[in-house]
Amino acid sequence: METLAVYEEHPIGTYGLRVQEGFLWLAAQRPLANWEDGPDWQALERASCPVFCNASLREGRMSLNICLAQADLPPTLEALRGLGFTPSPPARPVSVIHLQGPHFGDRHGIAAAALSSLAQAGVELVAINAVVHSLFLVVPPRQAQAALLGLSQAFATPK
Amino acid sequence: MFHPVRRQAIAGLRYRQGLCLLRPGRGHDCARLCQELAERRINLVMAAGSGQAGLPGDMWLCLPEEHLGRAWPLAREWEDGGEGQPEVPEVIAPVALLTIYPLGPGLSLCGRVMVGLARAGLTWLAWGSSLSALVVALRQEDLPRALPALQEMLELPSGLAPSHQPGQTVSVTKRPRS
Numbered sequence: 001m002e003t004l005a006v007y008e009e010h011p012i013g014t015y016g017l018r019v020q021e022g023f024l025w026l027a028a029q030r031p032l033a034n035w036e037d038g039p040d041w042q043a044l045e046r047a048s049c050p051v052f053c054n055a056s057l058r059e060g061r062m063s064l065n066i067c068l069a070q071a072d073l074p075p076t077l078e079a080l081r082g083l084g085f086t087p088s089p090p091a092r093p094v095s096v097i098h099l100q101g102p103h104f105g106d107r108h109g110i111a112a113a114a115l116s117s118l119a120q121a122g123v124e125l126v127a128i129n130a131v132v133h134s135l136f137l138v139v140p141p142r143q144a145q146a147a148l149l150g151l152s153q154a155f156a157t158p159k
Numbered sequence: 160m161f162h163p164v165r166r167q168a169i170a171g172l173r174y175r176q177g178l179c180l181l182r183p184g185r186g187h188d189c190a191r192l193c194q195e196l197a198e199r200r201i202n203l204v205m206a207a208g209s210g211q212a213g214l215p216g217d218m219w220l221c222l223p224e225e226h227l228g229r230a231w232p233l234a235r236e237w238e239d240g241g242e243g244q245p246e247v248p249e250v251i252a253p254v255a256l257l258t259i260y261p262l263g264p265g266l267s268l269c270g271r272v273m274v275g276l277a278r279a280g281l282t283w284l285a286w287g288s289s290l291s292a293l294v295v296a297l298r299q300e301d302l303p304r305a306l307p308a309l310q311e312m313l314e315l316p317s318g319l320a321p322s323h324q325p326g327q328t329v330s331v332t333k334r335p336r337s
Binding site: 025027032041042044045046047048049050052053054055056057058063065066076079098103105106107108109110111112113115116119125126127128129130131132133134138 | 189190196204205218264265282283285286290292328
């Protein structure tokens with residue numbers, strides 16, 4: 001099913017563009033084996049609700065990435081270690097930029113515009129997470145303002 | 160023998176088919192690949208990536224399978240380029256996406272999805288969360304077994320069943336300012 005929409009987009013419209021400070025980026029890995037039982041996986045309920053998370057599976061190993069508030073790190077680490085996850089490297093301070101806009105997830109070019117504008121601004125991108133209508137960009141805290149400035153070249157906020 | 164599980168209440172479980180999962184691999188310029196895909200009007204249904212330095216070095220992209228023929232050559236275009244030994248791109252097709260909402264407490268939904276699939280002998284490929292939902296990629300052939308397996312861990316409202324989510328593509332045309 002295709003919907004044709006005509007946008008006058010100079011730059012791409014969003015519902016807002018803001019940076020959130022004071023978060024952590026946590027990466028952890030674990031072999032996939034024996035996941036179905038044994039470990040107290042229900043401990044994940046006690047982990048704090050993250051800003052976002054994602055995971056991938058490759059060559060029998062799970063790689064889990066979590067963006068979370070600093071205060072939520074201890075219970076999350078406890079839950080993950082109890083499940084056999086190894087945090088690596090140590091959690092690093094980050095800033096998070098969240099974008100949402102019309103038809104995000106259903107139209108091409110959103111992630112490309114974000115990556116391109118950040119690269120042009122000289123910003124190190126720690127992580128990107130584009131799921132459903134949400135686009136999260138994770139950057140070093142010292143580059144948060146540069147990231148906002150760079151993204152403002154490609155994305156517009158409501159007036 | 161699996162431990163009995165109290166099912167987590169959810170509001171919806173949708174599935175979408177006809178997709179593929181593309182992993183350019185470390186050493187590739189993922190930003191450039193995304194730009195090339197955008198120039199060919201190929202939508203990324205889902206994408207995630209992270210790296211230790213600079214642009215995401217380990218990235219995976221989910222896109223409609225119908226575009227794989229055009230996307231795959233782009234992913235391989237720099238296979239032999241760059242410094243060191245870039246990883247060979249990887250593609251899995253066909254792939255289905257499951258969208259489950261709301262997220263619920265902590266990482267509970269993530270855990271239940273992974274355990275539910277594992278108990279059915281199934282393997283997920285990748286997953287990511289938005290503000291309110293979890294989206295899981297798995298091999299499309301596993302979908303018929305995955306849906307009942309997840310309903311052992313997740314409880315839909317009475318009378319609701321997993322629903323098919325048709326793909327939707329929005330085309331964007333830039334119109335010059337008048």
